[in-house]
Amino acid sequence: MDVIEEGKGRLFTDPDPDKARAFFRKKSRKMKNKLMSLKMAVETFVHDGDYLAIGGFGANRTPIAACHEIVRQGRKNMGFAGHTSTHDFQILSAGEVFDRLDIAYIIGLEARGLSQCARKYMQSGKVEISEWTNYSLAARLKAAAMGVPFVPTRNMLGTDTLKHSGAKVVACPFTGKKMTLQPALYPDVSVIHVHEADVFGNCRIKGIMISDDDLARASKHLIITTERLIPNEEIRRDPTSTKIPYYLVDAVCEIPFGAYPGTMPYEYFSDEDHLQAWLKAEKDPEEFKEFLKRNIYNCADNFEYIALNGGVARMYELRMKEFLLHKEAENGGL
Amino acid sequence: MADYNVMEMMICVAARELEDGSTVGVGTGAPCAAAMLAQKTDAPNLVIMFEAGGVNPILPEMPISVGDSRTFYKAVMASGMCEIMETSCRGFVDYTFLGGAQIDMYGNLNSTIIGDDYDHPKVRLPGSGGANDFASFCWRMMVLTVQDARRFVEKVDFVTTPGWIEGGDSRAKAGLPLDAGPYKIITNMGVMDFEPETKRMRTISVSPGYSFKDIQENCGFELLQGAKIVETMPPTEKELRILREEVDPYRYIIGR
Numbered sequence A: 001m002d003v004i005e006e007g008k009g010r011l012f013t014d015p016d017p018d019k020a021r022a023f024f025r026k027k028s029r030k031m032k033n034k035l036m037s038l039k040m041a042v043e044t045f046v047h048d049g050d051y052l053a054i055g056g057f058g059a060n061r062t063p064i065a066a067c068h069e070i071v072r073q074g075r076k077n078m079g080f081a082g083h084t085s086t087h088d089f090q091i092l093s094a095g096e097v098f099d100r101l102d103i104a105y106i107i108g109l110e111a112r113g114l115s116q117c118a119r120k121y122m123q124s125g126k127v128e129i130s131e132w133t134n135y136s137l138a139a140r141l142k143a144a145a146m147g148v149p150f151v152p153t154r155n156m157l158g159t160d161t162l163k164h165s166g167a168k169v170v171a172c173p174f175t176g177k178k179m180t181l182q183p184a185l186y187p188d189v190s191v192i193h194v195h196e197a198d199v200f201g202n203c204r205i206k207g208i209m210i211s212d213d214d215l216a217r218a219s220k221h222l223i224i225t226t227e228r229l230i231p232n233e234e235i236r237r238d239p240t241s242t243k244i245p246y247y248l249v250d251a252v253c254e255i256p257f258g259a260y261p262g263t264m265p266y267e268y269f270s271d272e273d274h275l276q277a278w279l280k281a282e283k284d285p286e287e288f289k290e291f292l293k294r295n296i297y298n299c300a301d302n303f304e305y306i307a308l309n310g311g312v313a314r315m316y317e318l319r320m321k322e323f324l325l326h327k328e329a330e331n332g333g334l
Numbered sequence B: 001m002a003d004y005n006v007m008e009m010m011i012c013v014a015a016r017e018l019e020d021g022s023t024v025g026v027g028t029g030a031p032c033a034a035a036m037l038a039q040k041t042d043a044p045n046l047v048i049m050f051e052a053g054g055v056n057p058i059l060p061e062m063p064i065s066v067g068d069s070r071t072f073y074k075a076v077m078a079s080g081m082c083e084i085m086e087t088s089c090r091g092f093v094d095y096t097f098l099g100g101a102q103i104d105m106y107g108n109l110n111s112t113i114i115g116d117d118y119d120h121p122k123v124r125l126p127g128s129g130g131a132n133d134f135a136s137f138c139w140r141m142m143v144l145t146v147q148d149a150r151r152f153v154e155k156v157d158f159v160t161t162p163g164w165i166e167g168g169d170s171r172a173k174a175g176l177p178l179d180a181g182p183y184k185i186i187t188n189m190g191v192m193d194f195e196p197e198t199k200r201m202r203t204i205s206v207s208p209g210y211s212f213k214d215i216q217e218n219c220g221f222e223l224l225q226g227a228k229i230v231e232t233m234p235p236t237e238k239e240l241r242i243l244r245e246e247v248d249p250y251r252y253i254i255g256r
Helices: A017-026 A038-045 A064-072 A087-094 A116-122 A134-146 A213-220 A231-238 A273-279 A285-297 A302-308 A311-322 A325-330 B005-015 B028-038 B079-089 B131-136 B212-217 B239-247
Strands: A005-006 A052-056 A078-082 A098-103 A127-131 A150-153 A168-171 A177-184 A189-197 A220-227 A253-254 B023-025 B045-047 B095-100 B142-144 B181-187 B190-194 B201-206 B224-231
Touching: A017 A311, A038 A220, A038 A253, A064 A087, A064 A220, A064 A285, A064 A302, A087 A116, A087 A168, A087 A273, A087 A285, A098 B079, A116 A150, A127 A285, A134 A150, A134 A177, A134 A213, A134 B079, A134 B131, A189 A213, A213 B005, A220 B131, A273 A285, A285 A302, A302 A311, A325 B239, B005 B028, B005 B142, B005 B239, B028 B142, B028 B239, B045 B190, B095 B131, B201 B212
Parallel strands: A052 A078, A052 A189, A078 A098, A098 A127, A189 A220, A220 A253, B023 B045, B023 B095, B095 B142, B142 B181, B201 B224
Antiparallel strands: A005 A168, A150 A177, A168 A177, B181 B190, B190 B201
16 A cells, blocks of 8 residues: 555654554553552653553543642653543643643633643643544554554545644555555553442443543553442442453552542533633733642642532532532422 | 524524434534524434534533533433544534634635644644544534634635535545535525535525625635525524523523
8 A cells, every 4th residue: 555645743652563562461461459549650650751641531531630640740751642632631731741742632621711821831832743633543542452553544634634643645455545544542651530440440431431442452551540449349240331451450549539620420510610710820820820839739639639629518519510400409300 | 583693693594404313413612502402493303413422412401511421411322432433434424513713715624723834833723623523524514603804714724624625526536535525604694605516615695784795805715606695594583592591591602
């Protein structure tokens, strides 16, 4: 297959499946206790210079507590996959954690507005960029999860997005049609927030999967933060519900409200007031410094951050909102 | 005649374009409001899909994110990104609604940078998100935007999302799925489609109170004119009541 066109964006990760296989050959298959603090998990598995990916999407089931910990520990020079990365991107930009970036959607917080801090960092010249789309990044993770160097797709054709990506276009050997080849993306380390996990790393996720099934399989190292731990017996009682098997996982951290101030489906809805407070604080650099100090650097862990922002009482208000109980209370029904 | 604002006008006109029983890929904001309004008026069997995985939810309120829990509330399926985009690529999604900072006469959209130097942009924008994907795959792509010469430009600074590329058969030559592409552009001043041969943007209707001249003066390139330019039907009392009371009671979108 001859390459008809190729983007000039750099590939920040190696799509070679045999190198990935050699890595996975050595990864432990032992079903052992992987429970540890988030602090230790980040110290052990997230290194300066690594390529990082974050599960969830658009502040939904995103591991925000882990993003705080990465910033708190001062990680730098990382690669990052911006796959509708909103509040997580805002946090990592504030810490200037990454210097190279695969972009699908960044800076914005969808209907909420734009992050001044993230935009400033992106316009500073400190970050090297390759352009992609949401589906392209999902397809790249799928290729890695399949253990192949690429998958063909039909997006990006005819656009500048393709020209600034690391994708290549070839003619299909069966039909002659042009196909975009999306190179496999194997992150060095990823963090995924789940509803339930056992101490070995068997995980349950409710609601939309987004790309996290493939992300878990594509990642060399995987940190799981979970709303709650469950016994292995419960996993074995209902194996249909296991979305991530233990052997993909390196660390399990029990972090209740670990997606706050984002939404955790069937648990709590996003805290729009707190997200607006972020956007507002960013407008004044001095105020933002204080804001980060208060909410991230001076907090020992997620419990302190939650306590600072309304504690359990606030979490239960957000739980009511998630289940639309506030509407039932107002209207006597939906 | 009922009183209405610019956003209400665009949402009502957009909602009428969605046929009952069809499928539509939407994001948050005005496109989602249009799809919800369509479901509550003439298209009760319209299937809404969200790129993060929500399929055919019974939306209890406007989602804030294309992946928040409202996007799969009482849905028929909570799936994922590949499922939705593969379904679109397979030819199962009829419509998509998009926006962008800039649009050209072929319906190409820019949501990546403002400025003529990619490495040193004046403004960095969010990027494609799922827009390039939906615009590549869905049969009919529509855009909801305000008529403004800074948005409707001769040449977009960056083609994030494909329209008819350079017109004619250039979209097919680029390798994109056949017979899919930009369908209608809905603004506060009127509705445009694309002339079938050249694929250039063409005015087919104008909103009450505006003329073709107004649209042309607020457009950075020469617009074609349909054989007959009709007046766009303004929002009805019923559409406005449903939009204000059921779709967007907190005026998140229509209050902008």
